Amino acid sequence: MTLRLDRYLQEEFNKLSARSDRSRNELMCMALQFALEHLEFIPENNEKSEK
Numbered sequence: 001m002t003l004r005l006d007r008y009l010q011e012e013f014n015k016l017s018a019r020s021d022r023s024r025n026e027l028m029c030m031a032l033q034f035a036l037e038h039l040e041f042i043p044e045n046n047e048k049s050e051k
Helices: 007-020 024-038
Strands: none
Touching: 007 024
């Protein structure tokens, strides 16, 4: 899998990697896992909510 990031995000992950002694890959995987666990889709007004 390939992921393209803005230069800003690349630099931020580089800084986090240096500070945490974790690889950029590990940090990105952690961030993606967190996003999946906390992601919530809010339907627009014209969409029916699934319950």
